[in-house]
Amino acid sequence: MQNLNTLDDWLAHCERLHPKNIDMGLERVRAVAQRMGLAFDCPVITVAGTNGKGSTCAMLEAILGQAGYRTAVYTSPHLVHFEERCRIRGEMVNAADLIACFARVEAARTQNGQDISLTYFEFTTLAILSLMAQSGLDVAILEVGLGGRLDAVNIIDADCAVITSIDLDHMEFLGPDRESIGREKAGILRTGKPAIVSDPVPPQSVLDRAADIGADLWRFGHDFNFSGDKLQWGWAGRGRRYAGLAYPALRGANQLINASGVLAALTALRDRLPVTAQAVRNGLGMVELPGRFQIIPGQPTLVLDVAHNPHSVAALAANLDAMGFYPCTHAVFGAMADKDLAPMLTRMGPLVDKWYFTDLPTPRAATGADLKGRWQVAQTRAEVTAGTFADPRQALQAAIEAADPADRIVVFGSFYTVGGILKDGVPRLSAQHLAS
Structure with a gap:
């Protein structure tokens, strides 16, 4: 262990620990998290879906940041540098802070000689969650890596869950059709908590899961919607409307669907995280996300x-x-x-x-x-x-x-x-x- 001095050293160590790159299940990662005492004392927004997760997280971060909240966001994978996976108060984390958290995960993983094997994603997720949890946040935004129900981020209970568009991907892990995949994504929903579904035609499995556990379902086209022309757009949801909004800085027609889910999530959380219309305008106008159109x-x-x-x-x-x-x-x-x-x-x-x-x-x-x-x-x-x-x-x-x-x-x-x-x-x- 004395040779693990750099972030690259730690990442190489993580790659050697487990026989599989992906090993679905929460038992091992939850056991290490419990040894670490990992917990958040702020609202947590978890985002799952096939496409649109990164854009949704970026817009949530931008608007909440403009509202003055201390934000942190965890996304994956990264484009160039591993540190891109976590931003705290809008800034990419530095390697030195991550290294300390990697060491904390390793100490918990090997506690009392009872080693627990973790995949690369599980180990790095725990390190980043640990860094976020100790950063004095007002809100944490977590992007699911794969699926939802058995993804490592799902060890943290979401105060609000967002499910973006669902389509066929990673079928060897999540199932052969949209219904199977939707069932996995819906694993992030929690009883009594807002469940924002921004897919315009969601799988029935998502709606059934929300009903079965008593989640507070917000469905695109039913509980919230958008309208607009070439110059501006507006949003309407339960008890709130936004009119005359400029288009999000992220390009692409699909971004209005993502933005609609974001505004639904913020409206559902308005008692705990109130945001002004100006914060919404500024956040949508300033949001950046490399590699998305x-x-x-x-x-x-x-x-x-x-x-x-x-x-x-x-x-x-x-x-x-x-x-x-x-x-x-x-x-x-x-x-x-x-x-x-x-x-x-x-x-x-x-x-x-x-x-x-x-x-x-x-x-x-x-x-x-x-x-x-x-x-x-x-x-x-x-x-x-x-x-x-x-x-x-x-x-x-x-x-x-x-x-x-x-x-x-x-x-x-x-x-x-x-x-x-x-x-x-x-x-x-x-x-x-x-x-x-």
Whole structure:
């Protein structure tokens, strides 16, 4: 243990502890949490869902921060640096603070020689929750990593649960259909506590679970809704309305659904965490979240999006459609091999003129060559080209060299794909290239 001096040392230690990367269940992580005396003395908002979790957490954090509350948010995975997974009062945590909490988890895990094996996610979750719990917070925002019922964050009882859009992903762990997946997500609901369901067409299993345990169900289209035009939008829910709101700073039509769930959660918690209309306006106007339909200034237009399942790729395609005409769209794509790749490639097919398939630095990833092979099976447009690359950076550089200033480049897929672009700063076209 004396060699665990840096955050990287601790993360490598976490990767060696358990035979599985994912081992669903709360018994082990709860036992270590009890040894640590882990508890929160502030309201906790837990967010689950297939897509929209990160955006929902970011908007909650931004609005509550603008209202003057001491916030902390835990999200995963990270794009570039592990420390991105936790922000306290709007600032990314530093490695030194995390290291102390990793040591605390290890001491509890090995207490009295009775070792408890934890996965990487379970160990790191406990360390981050420990840091949050000792930070003098007014509110904690927790994003579920996978599913909900058996996810490590679910050892903490939510004072308000938010379930965003539900679709098919991680089916080997969560079940073969939306009803099964919804049942897992609904595991974060608690008796008598607000249950915000922002999916417009939720699985019946979610509604049944809320009824079975007596949760206070807030359902999109029933208990809250939004309306709007091209210039502004409004929200109405139980006992509260907001009118004349500017669109959230996060781009994409789906963000209004996420924002509606956020406002429902804040309305449900207004007795404990009152927020003003101005805090709502400021928070929505200032919220930032890298890698979610993120448009990088410059030419050609560059879009970064961590869309990595059919539902999120469909949202990305709709958002790209709404951007208007571009002479040529170049797409850099890398993804995990266990994803449902065919519908993702099919949905993006009509929009993309040149593909750049990339390897990723993890054994779970499909190779660029494999992605290209899967794309070729369904390819019907003879004029479309494709190449393979060793990493996202090389793929993007090739796209930049091939693109005209009026073109569009889209980087999408795994967090590794977008993170591989962001980690060293986004490369831009040279003045010489632009001049040509």
